[in-house]
Amino acid sequence: MTVRIKIILLITLSFVLQMAFFPAHFADPFKPNLLIMFIVYMGFRESVLWGATGSFLLGLLQDSLSGMYFGLNSFSFLLIFIVLKAVSHRLYTDSRVLMVLGAFLASICNGFLNLLMLAVFSLAPGMYSTVLSVIIPQSMVNALIAYLVFSIVPLGKREEIP
Amino acid sequence: MLDFLAKHRIRILAGAALLGAIVFYSLNLKQKEEANAFERAVITITSPIVGAFALVDDFFTSTWENYIYLVNVEKENRKLRESIKILNKRVIENHEAALDNQRLKKLMDMREKLQEPCIAASVINEDSSPWFRTITIDRGSADGISEGMPVIATGGVVGRVAKVAGGSSRVLLLTDHASGIAAVIQRSRARGVVKGKGGNGCALEFSQRGEDVQTGDVVLTSGIGGVFPKGLPIGEVSMVKKGEYGIFQTVDIRPFVYIPRLEEVLVVLRKTD
Numbered sequence: 398m399t400v401r402i403k404i405i406l407l408i409t410l411s412f413v414l415q416m417a418f419f420p421a422h423f424a425d426p427f428k429p430n431l432l433i434m435f436i437v438y439m440g441f442r443e444s445v446l447w448g449a450t451g452s453f454l455l456g457l458l459q460d461s462l463s464g465m466y467f468g469l470n471s472f473s474f475l476l477i478f479i480v481l482k483a484v485s486h487r488l489y490t491d492s493r494v495l496m497v498l499g500a501f502l503a504s505i506c507n508g509f510l511n512l513l514m515l516a517v518f519s520l521a522p523g524m525y526s527t528v529l530s531v532i533i534p535q536s537m538v539n540a541l542i543a544y545l546v547f548s549i550v551p552l553g554k555r556e557e558i559p
Numbered sequence: 560m561l562d563f564l565a566k567h568r569i570r571i572l573a574g575a576a577l578l579g580a581i582v583f584y585s586l587n588l589k590q591k592e593e594a595n596a597f598e599r600a601v602i603t604i605t606s607p608i609v610g611a612f613a614l615v616d617d618f619f620t621s622t623w624e625n626y627i628y629l630v631n632v633e634k635e636n637r638k639l640r641e642s643i644k645i646l647n648k649r650v651i652e653n654h655e656a657a658l659d660n661q662r663l664k665k666l667m668d669m670r671e672k673l674q675e676p677c678i679a680a681s682v683i684n685e686d687s688s689p690w691f692r693t694i695t696i697d698r699g700s701a702d703g704i705s706e707g708m709p710v711i712a713t714g715g716v717v718g719r720v721a722k723v724a725g726g727s728s729r730v731l732l733l734t735d736h737a738s739g740i741a742a743v744i745q746r747s748r749a750r751g752v753v754k755g756k757g758g759n760g761c762a763l764e765f766s767q768r769g770e771d772v773q774t775g776d777v778v779l780t781s782g783i784g785g786v787f788p789k790g791l792p793i794g795e796v797s798m799v800k801k802g803e804y805g806i807f808q809t810v811d812i813r814p815f816v817y818i819p820r821l822e823e824v825l826v827v828l829r830k831t832d
Contacts, residue, residue: 420685425758428689464691465721465737511690524690524736527757531689 407546408435408455416462426534432459433507434543436474437499440481441490452478466519473510477503493547500543504536665713666823673711675788676828678702682821683727692735692755694718696824699726707786709827714815715792716740716780717824728826732818733793734759741783742793747771750781751810753793759818761794763810772799772810788827 411431419428432455439448456471463470481499488495512528564571587595594602663679670677680696698704700723710717710730718738721731731738738755742763749770751763766772776796782789794814801808 415687417684420687425689428687430688459688462695463686463688464693465731465735508690519737523754523756523762527736528690530757535689 426531429538434500440478441485473507496547497544501540504539508532677825692732699724709787712816712824741781743781745777761812768808
Protein backbone atom coordinates (compact mmCIF):
# COMPACT_ATOMS: atom_id res chain seq x y z
CA MET A 398 0.00 0.00 0.00
CA THR A 399 1.47 3.33 -0.96
CA VAL A 400 1.84 6.15 1.50
CA ARG A 401 -0.80 8.22 -0.30
CA ILE A 402 -3.45 5.52 0.07
CA LYS A 403 -2.57 5.24 3.75
CA ILE A 404 -2.95 8.98 4.13
CA ILE A 405 -6.28 9.03 2.31
CA LEU A 406 -7.58 6.22 4.54
CA LEU A 407 -6.36 8.03 7.63
CA ILE A 408 -7.95 11.28 6.50
CA THR A 409 -11.26 9.50 5.86
CA LEU A 410 -11.17 7.88 9.29
CA SER A 411 -10.23 11.17 10.94
CA PHE A 412 -12.99 12.99 9.13
CA VAL A 413 -15.61 10.48 10.23
CA LEU A 414 -14.35 10.61 13.81
CA GLN A 415 -14.28 14.38 13.80
CA MET A 416 -17.77 14.80 12.40
CA ALA A 417 -19.62 11.95 14.07
CA PHE A 418 -17.78 10.82 17.19
CA PHE A 419 -15.97 13.74 18.79
CA PRO A 420 -18.90 16.20 18.93
CA ALA A 421 -20.90 13.69 20.97
CA HIS A 422 -18.11 12.70 23.36
CA PHE A 423 -15.79 15.68 23.78
CA ALA A 424 -16.55 18.85 25.69
CA ASP A 425 -16.41 22.07 23.73
CA PRO A 426 -12.91 23.48 24.21
CA PHE A 427 -11.38 20.05 23.74
CA LYS A 428 -12.94 19.02 20.44
CA PRO A 429 -9.90 18.20 18.33
CA ASN A 430 -9.46 19.24 14.71
CA LEU A 431 -7.77 16.23 13.16
CA LEU A 432 -7.69 17.71 9.67
CA ILE A 433 -5.13 20.31 10.76
CA MET A 434 -2.71 17.45 11.36
CA PHE A 435 -2.93 16.43 7.73
CA ILE A 436 -2.46 20.00 6.53
CA VAL A 437 0.80 20.03 8.48
CA TYR A 438 1.82 16.67 7.05
CA MET A 439 1.07 17.81 3.51
CA GLY A 440 2.83 21.12 4.09
CA PHE A 441 6.01 19.30 5.09
CA ARG A 442 5.87 16.27 2.81
CA GLU A 443 3.58 16.64 -0.19
CA SER A 444 4.08 18.37 -3.51
CA VAL A 445 2.59 21.82 -4.01
CA LEU A 446 -0.12 20.63 -6.39
CA TRP A 447 -1.32 17.69 -4.29
CA GLY A 448 -0.91 19.55 -1.01
CA ALA A 449 -2.68 22.72 -2.10
CA THR A 450 -5.57 20.81 -3.64
CA GLY A 451 -5.82 18.52 -0.61
CA SER A 452 -5.72 21.41 1.88
CA PHE A 453 -8.40 23.33 0.05
CA LEU A 454 -10.64 20.24 -0.22
CA LEU A 455 -10.18 19.39 3.44
CA GLY A 456 -11.18 22.94 4.32
CA LEU A 457 -14.29 22.64 2.18
CA LEU A 458 -15.17 19.36 3.89
CA GLN A 459 -14.78 21.00 7.27
CA ASP A 460 -16.90 23.98 6.21
CA SER A 461 -19.62 21.76 4.80
CA LEU A 462 -20.30 20.22 8.16
CA SER A 463 -19.40 22.94 10.63
CA GLY A 464 -20.45 26.52 11.12
CA MET A 465 -22.15 28.80 8.64
CA TYR A 466 -19.30 30.06 6.54
CA PHE A 467 -18.47 27.95 3.49
CA GLY A 468 -14.91 28.64 2.40
CA LEU A 469 -13.63 29.92 5.74
CA ASN A 470 -11.51 26.93 6.68
CA SER A 471 -10.56 26.15 3.09
CA PHE A 472 -8.88 29.58 2.91
CA SER A 473 -7.17 29.12 6.27
CA PHE A 474 -6.00 25.60 5.51
CA LEU A 475 -4.63 26.63 2.12
CA LEU A 476 -2.76 29.57 3.60
CA ILE A 477 -1.29 27.41 6.36
CA PHE A 478 -0.22 24.85 3.77
CA ILE A 479 1.48 27.51 1.67
CA VAL A 480 3.38 28.93 4.64
CA LEU A 481 4.49 25.46 5.77
CA LYS A 482 5.52 24.55 2.23
CA ALA A 483 7.53 27.73 1.99
CA VAL A 484 9.58 26.94 5.09
CA SER A 485 9.67 23.15 4.80
CA HIS A 486 12.95 23.03 2.84
CA ARG A 487 14.70 24.67 5.80
CA LEU A 488 13.42 22.13 8.32
CA TYR A 489 14.08 18.51 9.17
CA THR A 490 10.64 17.31 8.14
CA ASP A 491 11.15 13.66 9.10
CA SER A 492 11.01 14.69 12.75
CA ARG A 493 7.94 13.70 14.68
CA VAL A 494 8.46 16.55 17.11
CA LEU A 495 8.29 18.99 14.22
CA MET A 496 4.96 17.49 13.16
CA VAL A 497 3.57 17.88 16.67
CA LEU A 498 4.84 21.44 16.99
CA GLY A 499 3.51 22.15 13.50
CA ALA A 500 0.06 20.84 14.47
CA PHE A 501 0.03 23.06 17.57
CA LEU A 502 1.10 26.21 15.72
CA ALA A 503 -1.14 25.48 12.73
CA SER A 504 -4.14 25.15 15.06
CA ILE A 505 -3.41 28.54 16.60
CA CYS A 506 -2.85 30.11 13.17
CA ASN A 507 -6.09 28.55 11.92
CA GLY A 508 -7.97 30.10 14.85
CA PHE A 509 -6.56 33.57 14.27
CA LEU A 510 -7.02 33.39 10.50
CA ASN A 511 -10.66 32.36 10.91
CA LEU A 512 -11.17 35.11 13.45
CA LEU A 513 -9.66 37.67 11.07
CA MET A 514 -11.82 36.47 8.19
CA LEU A 515 -14.95 36.57 10.32
CA ALA A 516 -14.13 40.02 11.63
CA VAL A 517 -13.59 41.35 8.11
CA PHE A 518 -16.34 39.62 6.19
CA SER A 519 -19.13 38.68 8.58
CA LEU A 520 -21.37 40.08 11.26
CA ALA A 521 -20.14 38.12 14.25
CA PRO A 522 -18.72 40.77 16.55
CA GLY A 523 -18.47 38.66 19.71
CA MET A 524 -16.77 35.77 17.94
CA TYR A 525 -13.32 36.66 19.28
CA SER A 526 -14.28 35.77 22.86
CA THR A 527 -15.31 32.25 21.85
CA VAL A 528 -12.31 31.68 19.59
CA LEU A 529 -9.80 33.02 22.09
CA SER A 530 -11.21 30.91 24.89
CA VAL A 531 -10.97 27.65 22.94
CA ILE A 532 -7.89 28.20 20.79
CA ILE A 533 -5.25 27.07 23.29
CA PRO A 534 -7.07 23.97 24.64
CA GLN A 535 -7.95 22.88 21.13
CA SER A 536 -4.40 23.41 19.88
CA MET A 537 -3.03 21.36 22.76
CA VAL A 538 -5.46 18.53 22.08
CA ASN A 539 -4.52 18.67 18.40
CA ALA A 540 -0.83 18.46 19.28
CA LEU A 541 -1.47 15.52 21.60
CA ILE A 542 -3.41 13.66 18.95
CA ALA A 543 -0.77 14.48 16.33
CA TYR A 544 1.84 12.98 18.67
CA LEU A 545 -0.22 9.80 19.07
CA VAL A 546 -1.00 9.47 15.37
CA PHE A 547 2.55 10.07 14.19
CA SER A 548 3.84 7.67 16.86
CA ILE A 549 1.50 4.83 15.94
CA VAL A 550 1.17 5.21 12.18
CA PRO A 551 4.43 5.24 10.24
CA LEU A 552 3.72 7.59 7.38
CA GLY A 553 6.88 6.67 5.58
CA LYS A 554 9.87 8.56 4.40
CA ARG A 555 9.92 11.30 1.84
CA GLU A 556 11.56 9.03 -0.75
CA GLU A 557 8.62 6.63 -0.76
CA ILE A 558 6.32 9.20 -2.32
CA PRO A 559 6.71 9.09 -6.10
CA MET B 560 -60.05 -83.25 71.63
CA LEU B 561 -56.91 -84.19 69.80
CA ASP B 562 -58.81 -84.01 66.58
CA PHE B 563 -59.97 -80.51 67.43
CA LEU B 564 -56.40 -79.40 68.24
CA ALA B 565 -55.08 -80.95 65.08
CA LYS B 566 -57.79 -79.32 63.03
CA HIS B 567 -57.32 -75.83 64.48
CA ARG B 568 -53.59 -76.07 65.11
CA ILE B 569 -52.59 -73.07 63.12
CA ARG B 570 -55.22 -70.80 64.56
CA ILE B 571 -54.45 -71.90 68.10
CA LEU B 572 -50.72 -71.34 67.53
CA ALA B 573 -51.37 -67.96 65.99
CA GLY B 574 -53.61 -66.98 68.88
CA ALA B 575 -51.07 -68.22 71.41
CA ALA B 576 -48.33 -66.32 69.62
CA LEU B 577 -50.35 -63.14 69.64
CA LEU B 578 -51.24 -63.65 73.27
CA GLY B 579 -47.60 -64.29 74.11
CA ALA B 580 -46.62 -61.14 72.22
CA ILE B 581 -49.18 -59.12 74.14
CA VAL B 582 -47.99 -60.54 77.43
CA PHE B 583 -44.38 -59.83 76.45
CA TYR B 584 -45.30 -56.31 75.53
CA SER B 585 -47.26 -55.77 78.72
CA LEU B 586 -44.47 -57.16 80.83
CA ASN B 587 -41.94 -54.84 79.15
CA LEU B 588 -44.09 -51.78 79.66
CA LYS B 589 -42.82 -51.51 83.22
CA GLN B 590 -39.21 -51.13 81.99
CA LYS B 591 -39.99 -48.94 79.05
CA GLU B 592 -37.54 -46.25 80.26
CA GLU B 593 -34.67 -48.68 80.28
CA ALA B 594 -33.15 -50.74 77.49
CA ASN B 595 -33.13 -54.44 78.23
CA ALA B 596 -30.27 -56.75 77.44
CA PHE B 597 -31.58 -57.66 74.01
CA GLU B 598 -32.05 -54.06 73.03
CA ARG B 599 -28.62 -53.12 74.28
CA ALA B 600 -27.06 -56.00 72.36
CA VAL B 601 -28.82 -55.03 69.14
CA ILE B 602 -27.91 -51.38 69.54
CA THR B 603 -24.32 -52.26 70.34
CA ILE B 604 -24.02 -54.49 67.32
CA THR B 605 -25.83 -52.28 64.84
CA SER B 606 -24.50 -48.88 65.86
CA PRO B 607 -21.14 -49.20 64.04
CA ILE B 608 -22.92 -50.43 60.94
CA VAL B 609 -25.45 -47.63 61.12
CA GLY B 610 -22.62 -45.16 61.74
CA ALA B 611 -20.73 -46.42 58.71
CA PHE B 612 -23.85 -46.24 56.59
CA ALA B 613 -24.50 -42.74 57.84
CA LEU B 614 -20.99 -41.69 56.84
CA VAL B 615 -21.39 -43.18 53.39
CA ASP B 616 -24.81 -41.61 53.06
CA ASP B 617 -23.44 -38.26 54.17
CA PHE B 618 -20.64 -38.55 51.67
CA PHE B 619 -22.97 -39.24 48.77
CA THR B 620 -25.48 -36.63 49.90
CA SER B 621 -22.83 -33.97 50.31
CA THR B 622 -21.28 -34.94 46.99
CA TRP B 623 -24.65 -34.65 45.33
CA GLU B 624 -25.41 -31.32 46.95
CA ASN B 625 -21.96 -29.79 46.59
CA TYR B 626 -21.14 -30.89 43.09
CA ILE B 627 -23.96 -32.32 41.07
CA TYR B 628 -26.55 -30.05 42.59
CA LEU B 629 -24.25 -27.03 42.24
CA VAL B 630 -24.01 -27.66 38.52
CA ASN B 631 -27.73 -27.06 38.35
CA VAL B 632 -27.41 -24.09 40.65
CA GLU B 633 -24.78 -22.59 38.41
CA LYS B 634 -27.00 -23.10 35.40
CA GLU B 635 -29.89 -21.63 37.31
CA ASN B 636 -27.74 -18.69 38.36
CA ARG B 637 -26.77 -18.07 34.80
CA LYS B 638 -30.39 -18.17 33.72
CA LEU B 639 -31.38 -15.85 36.55
CA ARG B 640 -28.62 -13.42 35.65
CA GLU B 641 -29.75 -13.43 32.05
CA SER B 642 -33.31 -12.85 33.23
CA ILE B 643 -32.15 -9.97 35.43
CA LYS B 644 -30.30 -8.45 32.48
CA ILE B 645 -33.34 -8.76 30.25
CA LEU B 646 -35.60 -7.33 32.93
CA ASN B 647 -33.19 -4.47 33.63
CA LYS B 648 -33.04 -3.71 29.93
CA ARG B 649 -36.82 -3.70 29.78
CA VAL B 650 -37.02 -1.43 32.81
CA ILE B 651 -34.55 0.99 31.21
CA GLU B 652 -36.39 0.83 27.88
CA ASN B 653 -39.70 1.44 29.60
CA HIS B 654 -38.24 4.35 31.55
CA GLU B 655 -36.74 5.76 28.35
CA ALA B 656 -40.04 5.30 26.53
CA ALA B 657 -41.86 7.07 29.36
CA LEU B 658 -39.39 9.99 29.18
CA ASP B 659 -39.67 10.07 25.38
CA ASN B 660 -43.42 10.07 25.73
CA GLN B 661 -43.27 12.93 28.23
CA ARG B 662 -41.00 15.02 25.99
CA LEU B 663 -42.99 14.30 22.84
CA LYS B 664 -46.24 15.12 24.63
CA LYS B 665 -44.83 18.51 25.60
CA LEU B 666 -43.67 18.97 22.02
CA MET B 667 -47.15 18.12 20.75
CA ASP B 668 -48.67 20.60 23.21
CA MET B 669 -46.31 23.23 21.84
CA ARG B 670 -47.31 22.29 18.31
CA GLU B 671 -51.00 22.65 19.10
CA LYS B 672 -50.41 26.06 20.68
CA LEU B 673 -48.52 27.27 17.62
CA GLN B 674 -51.39 26.69 15.19
CA GLU B 675 -48.93 26.55 12.31
CA PRO B 676 -47.79 23.50 10.32
CA CYS B 677 -44.81 21.90 12.02
CA ILE B 678 -42.66 18.86 11.55
CA ALA B 679 -40.88 17.02 14.35
CA ALA B 680 -37.19 16.15 13.96
CA SER B 681 -34.50 14.46 16.00
CA VAL B 682 -31.11 15.97 16.71
CA ILE B 683 -28.49 13.69 15.16
CA ASN B 684 -25.26 15.63 15.52
CA GLU B 685 -23.60 18.71 16.96
CA ASP B 686 -21.10 21.04 15.37
CA SER B 687 -17.62 19.56 15.25
CA SER B 688 -16.00 22.92 15.90
CA PRO B 689 -16.15 24.61 19.30
CA TRP B 690 -16.40 28.03 17.61
CA PHE B 691 -19.80 27.60 16.07
CA ARG B 692 -23.16 26.57 17.49
CA THR B 693 -25.06 24.42 15.03
CA ILE B 694 -26.85 21.09 15.25
CA THR B 695 -27.89 18.64 12.56
CA ILE B 696 -31.45 17.31 12.44
CA ASP B 697 -32.78 14.28 10.57
CA ARG B 698 -35.21 16.16 8.31
CA GLY B 699 -34.39 17.92 5.07
CA SER B 700 -35.81 19.31 1.88
CA ALA B 701 -37.56 15.98 1.24
CA ASP B 702 -39.72 16.75 4.29
CA GLY B 703 -40.52 20.27 3.14
CA ILE B 704 -37.86 22.07 5.14
CA SER B 705 -36.14 25.09 3.66
CA GLU B 706 -33.58 27.63 4.83
CA GLY B 707 -34.71 30.20 7.36
CA MET B 708 -37.50 28.16 8.95
CA PRO B 709 -37.73 28.61 12.72
CA VAL B 710 -36.85 25.70 14.96
CA ILE B 711 -38.37 25.36 18.43
CA ALA B 712 -38.39 22.87 21.27
CA THR B 713 -40.54 22.35 24.35
CA GLY B 714 -38.83 25.19 26.24
CA GLY B 715 -38.95 27.69 23.40
CA VAL B 716 -36.83 28.92 20.52
CA VAL B 717 -33.89 26.77 19.38
CA GLY B 718 -32.75 28.64 16.26
CA ARG B 719 -33.42 28.59 12.55
CA VAL B 720 -32.64 26.25 9.70
CA ALA B 721 -29.44 27.37 8.02
CA LYS B 722 -28.46 24.72 5.49
CA VAL B 723 -30.72 22.08 4.01
CA ALA B 724 -29.86 18.80 2.35
CA GLY B 725 -32.17 16.05 1.12
CA GLY B 726 -32.58 14.12 4.35
CA SER B 727 -30.98 16.36 6.96
CA SER B 728 -30.56 20.02 7.82
CA ARG B 729 -28.25 22.15 9.86
CA VAL B 730 -29.80 24.47 12.42
CA LEU B 731 -28.11 27.67 13.49
CA LEU B 732 -28.70 27.83 17.23
CA LEU B 733 -29.79 31.01 18.95
CA THR B 734 -26.52 30.92 20.92
CA ASP B 735 -24.32 31.22 17.79
CA HIS B 736 -22.66 34.57 17.17
CA ALA B 737 -24.33 34.78 13.75
CA SER B 738 -27.83 34.38 15.18
CA GLY B 739 -30.15 37.33 15.69
CA ILE B 740 -33.82 37.15 16.77
CA ALA B 741 -36.15 40.11 17.16
CA ALA B 742 -37.40 39.97 20.73
CA VAL B 743 -39.53 41.72 23.30
CA ILE B 744 -39.53 41.72 27.11
CA GLN B 745 -42.88 40.19 28.14
CA ARG B 746 -43.48 42.47 31.15
CA SER B 747 -42.45 45.88 29.85
CA ARG B 748 -42.66 45.21 26.07
CA ALA B 749 -39.13 46.61 25.68
CA ARG B 750 -37.67 45.58 22.33
CA GLY B 751 -34.27 44.37 21.24
CA VAL B 752 -32.44 41.72 19.27
CA VAL B 753 -31.34 38.49 20.93
CA LYS B 754 -27.83 37.72 19.72
CA GLY B 755 -25.84 34.58 20.45
CA LYS B 756 -22.76 34.84 22.64
CA GLY B 757 -21.22 31.43 21.99
CA GLY B 758 -21.31 28.90 24.82
CA ASN B 759 -24.87 28.55 26.07
CA GLY B 760 -25.77 32.19 26.51
CA CYS B 761 -27.36 35.08 24.59
CA ALA B 762 -27.61 38.82 24.97
CA LEU B 763 -30.39 41.30 24.26
CA GLU B 764 -28.80 43.93 22.08
CA PHE B 765 -30.04 47.34 20.97
CA SER B 766 -32.09 47.68 24.14
CA GLN B 767 -31.99 51.35 25.13
CA ARG B 768 -30.80 52.39 28.60
CA GLY B 769 -34.13 53.89 29.48
CA GLU B 770 -36.06 50.70 28.76
CA ASP B 771 -37.45 48.80 31.74
CA VAL B 772 -35.57 45.50 31.82
CA GLN B 773 -35.07 43.55 35.05
CA THR B 774 -33.42 40.31 36.03
CA GLY B 775 -35.90 37.46 35.71
CA ASP B 776 -37.93 39.07 32.93
CA VAL B 777 -39.14 36.66 30.27
CA VAL B 778 -37.98 37.36 26.72
CA LEU B 779 -40.30 36.44 23.83
CA THR B 780 -40.02 36.61 20.07
CA SER B 781 -41.56 39.85 18.82
CA GLY B 782 -42.55 38.48 15.42
CA ILE B 783 -40.85 41.42 13.70
CA GLY B 784 -39.04 40.28 10.59
CA GLY B 785 -41.45 37.44 9.99
CA VAL B 786 -39.00 34.63 10.72
CA PHE B 787 -40.32 33.55 14.11
CA PRO B 788 -43.96 33.49 15.14
CA LYS B 789 -44.82 36.12 17.72
CA GLY B 790 -44.77 35.22 21.42
CA LEU B 791 -42.44 32.23 21.48
CA PRO B 792 -40.41 32.05 24.70
CA ILE B 793 -36.67 32.61 24.20
CA GLY B 794 -35.25 32.84 27.71
CA GLU B 795 -35.08 34.90 30.85
CA VAL B 796 -32.95 37.91 31.70
CA SER B 797 -30.02 36.79 33.85
CA MET B 798 -28.16 40.09 34.18
CA VAL B 799 -28.79 43.76 33.41
CA LYS B 800 -25.98 46.30 33.37
CA LYS B 801 -26.54 49.98 32.74
CA GLY B 802 -23.40 52.03 32.26
CA GLU B 803 -23.15 55.74 32.99
CA TYR B 804 -22.73 56.53 29.32
CA GLY B 805 -23.94 55.04 26.06
CA ILE B 806 -27.28 54.56 24.42
CA PHE B 807 -27.80 50.86 25.15
CA GLN B 808 -27.79 48.67 28.22
CA THR B 809 -26.14 45.25 28.51
CA VAL B 810 -28.68 42.49 29.01
CA ASP B 811 -27.66 38.84 29.33
CA ILE B 812 -30.22 36.14 28.61
CA ARG B 813 -30.34 32.54 29.73
CA PRO B 814 -32.19 30.52 27.04
CA PHE B 815 -35.07 28.33 28.21
CA VAL B 816 -33.92 25.54 25.93
CA TYR B 817 -30.87 23.75 27.27
CA ILE B 818 -29.08 23.02 24.01
CA PRO B 819 -26.66 20.27 25.17
CA ARG B 820 -29.62 18.09 26.18
CA LEU B 821 -31.74 18.79 23.14
CA GLU B 822 -33.10 15.62 21.48
CA GLU B 823 -36.27 16.51 19.60
CA VAL B 824 -37.25 19.75 17.91
CA LEU B 825 -40.11 21.15 15.88
CA VAL B 826 -39.48 22.90 12.59
CA VAL B 827 -42.16 25.45 11.83
CA LEU B 828 -42.98 25.11 8.13
CA ARG B 829 -43.36 28.76 7.29
CA LYS B 830 -41.75 30.29 4.26
CA THR B 831 -39.41 33.18 4.91
CA ASP B 832 -37.58 35.49 2.54
